[in-house]
Amino acid sequence: MKEYKINYNSFIGGWFIPEKICDDIIKFFKENKKFSVQGTGHNKPVNKKVKDSIDIVIGHNYFNPPFDEYRTHLQNCLMEYVKKYPDASICDYYNINVPYNIQHYKKNGGYKVWHCESNGKSTCSRNLVFMTYLNTVKNAGTEFKYQKLTTECKKGLTLIWPSSFTHTHRGVINKKHEKYIITGWYTYT
Numbered sequence: 585m586k587e588y589k590i591n592y593n594s595f596i597g598g599w600f601i602p603e604k605i606c607d608d609i610i611k612f613f614k615e616n617k618k619f620s621v622q623g624t625g626h627n628k629p630v631n632k633k634v635k636d637s638i639d640i641v642i643g644h645n646y647f648n649p650p651f652d653e654y655r656t657h658l659q660n661c662l663m664e665y666v667k668k669y670p671d672a673s674i675c676d677y678y679n680i681n682v683p684y685n686i687q688h689y690k691k692n693g694g695y696k697v698w699h700c701e702s703n704g705k706s707t708c709s710r711n712l713v714f715m716t717y718l719n720t721v722k723n724a725g726t727e728f729k730y731q732k733l734t735t736e737c738k739k740g741l742t743l744i745w746p747s748s749f750t751h752t753h754r755g756v757i758n759k760k761h762e763k764y765i766i767t768g769w770y771t772y773t
Contacts, residue, residue: 588741594731596745597665599750600659603740606718610764613640613686623687633734636693639685642766648675650682653765658742659731663772665744676772678711684768686718694755698729701769702747710769712748715742718764728753737763749766 588598613620622630623637630632642651658680666672702710717737724737728745729752735743737756744753747769755763 585664586722586741587664588735588738590733590735591731592668594728594733594745595669596728596731596733596735596743597661598735598743599661599664600738600740601654601661601716602741605650606655606739606764608717609654609686609766610718612650613688613764614739616640620688623685624651634697635695636753637687637689637695639687641683641685642768643683644680644768654716658716661714661742661744662712671746672712675711677771677773680768681709681771681773682769683712684766686764686766689755689765691761692757692759694720694724694757694763696757697750698754700749700752703749709771711768712770713717713743713745713747713751713771714770715743715765715767718766719762721758721761721763723756724758724761724763726753727756741754 586600590598598690620638620640623635623639643676675771691713701713702708722740
């Protein structure tokens, strides 16, 4: 599995999954738009100045194609993350126990404000975040505030990082191109 080089001290890991899986997830999104909703941030009302996306929610127990293959490769990424950061294995058991999202960001869309993935009672069971870029877009990655790091939006790049405020981040907004990602959380059971 090809690794995306990120400073070890960032606690952000990155690996590439096969591009065909990304294409199949985008195809699934386009064929199932009737299930899409305007994206929200942390269960708050829609505010496009905060997050402007169209999302499809995928059940955590949904393993039909292409999500069966995606989850296999995602598990391989998690295993690489634990190899890189062995102390991630001393936590209580965690897994993908809640639904996750395919997100489509149109031109000028994105998660525009600084945020973290665990910021209160409703999100405190989140241990790690996963995110895969489903297409390549220049100048459209993810900016991590305290790590002083911006990752590239490269098709197949799958990132894993801690969910807390230490990894406050926001999307890099592209005014000319649309972006697709799939993202979710490893939560404690």
